[in-house]
Amino acid sequence: MPDQQVDLAIVGLGAMGAAIAWQAAVRGLSVAGFDALEPPHTHGSTHGHSxxxxxxxxxxxxxxxxxxxxxxxxxxxxxxxxxxxxxxxGGLMIGRRGRTVVDGTLRAAFEHRLPVQTWAADDVRARVPVLAPDPDMVGVFEPRAGVLAPERAVGAMLDQARQAGAGLFVSERVRGWTSEPGHVDVRSASRHVRARRLVLAAGPWLASILGDLVLPLTVERVVQYWYPTAGDDRFTPARFPVFLLEAPDGRMLYGLPDQGRGLKLAEHHGGSPTTADAVDRQVSNAERATFHAFASRWVRDLPAGPADASVCLYTNMPDGDFLLDWHPSAPGVFLCSACSGHGFKFAPAIGEAVAAMVATGTSSHDLRPFRLGRLA
Ligand SMILES: Cc1cc2nc3c(=O)[nH]c(=O)nc-3n(C[C@H](O)[C@H](O)[C@H](O)COP(=O)(O)OP(=O)(O)OC[C@H]3O[C@@H](n4cnc5c(N)ncnc54)[C@H](O)[C@@H]3O)c2cc1C
Known part of the structure; x- marks a missing residue:
């Protein structure tokens, strides 16, 4: 017999699971959420301060x-x-016209009437003097962009979920689940929960909790670097927007201002394939030097090298979009894999959409672009 019966069980309480727990609990659903570790933690996809x-x-x-x-x-x-x-x-998307970043930004701004400004390379250099785009690049500036605090956000979402009545079990790995019409049974070492619906939000561990289902997900090892720029106000949020620069060879460098922990720079993708359990979490001196050579090509006056580095994990779908869909063969089980290197910003909206979907079968957000069937 189960220890507990709930409307919704959730496996994984990182960015996505925490948001779903919060949004489901405030809708009045009874919730049991599990995490193998103690989120926010530094082993998945949601650490690195920004x-x-x-x-x-x-x-x-x-x-x-x-x-x-x-x-x-x-x-x-x-x-x-x-x-x-x-x-x-503010945020600055930099690259050549005719390429993914600049054209895609302008298209989204045009279709949704967003107030962006297009700056020539000289304007970029004048307004953000530490950035060094090529003369044939442009920057598209959007004023509303900025920086979120991921660890604080996960903690806040989990607190809100608990306050709304969710039962959250941390340091409790889900070992398996079974689905029958009408309910799903979820088991950890010490607990058996029966739920009307189950959401699998295990981030880079998703493949290990899918049972027989094989998804085209790949886990990518990526590294975030911090440069000590304290005392140089050219790197502070007042003067340094978040940026992403598409280099002529297609590589993408992005950066976030120094909010007290250093300037953060990283390459978007370009990492090696791995798994969440086998990933090498060390960053060698050679790896730091290779990154520094790339970064200092586009950002001027950097300190001699990064002072800190941290390995993080992307869980990628082949098309770079998210997976938000019902399990194709297990009734009542919903798959939430919203990363592909860009999911965090959406977390509360995804939480709201998934909570509505498991509660009512529909959502006010259009989740059709994120169905599994799009890849067929
Ligand atoms: C370096 C880096 C930079 C990024 N930058 C941005 C950015 O600037 N903007 C943006 O929007 N997005 C960004 N992203 C993407 C974003 O961070 C991810 O989309 C998001 O954090 C994914 O959250 P998640 O909940 O899917 O995974 P996670 O936060 O990893 O959560 C998964 C959870 O599942 C738990 N779990 C796993 N297996 C089990 C089990 N069997 N039982 C119980 N619990 C289990 C884990 O312990 C973990 O807590 C970045 C990602 C990285 C790695």
Missing amino acids: RIIREAYFEHPQYVPLVQRAYALWAELEASAETRLFEAC
């Missing part, structure tokens, strides 16, 4: 309504949790 949020979404205009809803929900969370999660500093 995440970019931006609205003129070069990846596809379909994300704009979702991120607009997320902005509203982040503000609600800040108010109810009485904590600061967002710092506006």
Whole structure:
């Protein structure tokens, strides 16, 4: 017999699972959430002190309504949790015209009438003197972009979920689940929960909890670097927007201003394939030097090298979009894999959409672009 019966069980309480637990609990669903570790932690995809949020979404205009809803929900969370999660500093998408980043940003801005400005390379250099784009590059500036605090946000979402009645079991790995019409049984070493619905939000561990289902997910090892720029106000949020620069060879460098822990720079993708359990979490001196050579080509006056580095994990779908869909053969089980290196900013909106989907079978957000069947 189960120890507990609930409307919704969740495996994984990182960014996505925490948001789903919060949004489901405030809708009045009874919730049992499990995490193998103690989120927020540094082993999955949601650590490193900062995440970019931006609205003129070069990846596809379909994300704009979702991120607009997320902005509203982040503000609600800040108010109810009485904590600061967002710092506006503007965002600059840099590259050549005709390429993914600049054209995609302009397309999203045009389709959704977003107030962006296009700066020539000289304007970029004049306004953000530490950036060094090529003369044939442009920058598309959006004023609403900024930085979110991921660890604080996960903590706040979990607190809000608990306050709304969710039962959250941390340091409790789910070993398996079985689905029957009408209910799903979820088991950890010490607990058996029966739920009407189950959401699998295990991030880079998702493949290990899918049972027989094989998904085209790949886990990628990526490294975030911090440069000590304290005392140089050219790197502070007042003067340094979040940026992403598409180099002529297609590599993407991004950066976030120094909010007290150093300037953060990283390459978007370009990492090696791995798994969440086998990943090498050390960053060698050679790896740091290779990254520094790439970064200092585009950012001027950097210190001699990064002072700190941290390995993180992307869980990628082949098309770079998310997976938000019912399990194809297990009734009542919903798959939430919203990473592909860019999911954090959407977390509360995804939480809201998934909570509605498991409660009612529909959602006010259009989740069709994120169905598994799109890849067929
Ligand atoms: C370096 C880096 C930079 C990024 N930058 C940005 C950015 O600037 N903007 C942006 O929007 N997005 C960004 N992203 C993407 C974003 O951070 C991810 O989309 C998001 O954090 C994914 O959250 P998640 O909940 O899917 O995974 P996670 O936060 O990893 O959570 C998964 C959880 O599942 C738990 N779990 C696993 N297996 C089990 C089990 N069997 N039982 C119980 N629990 C289990 C784990 O312990 C973990 O806590 C970045 C990602 C990385 C790695």
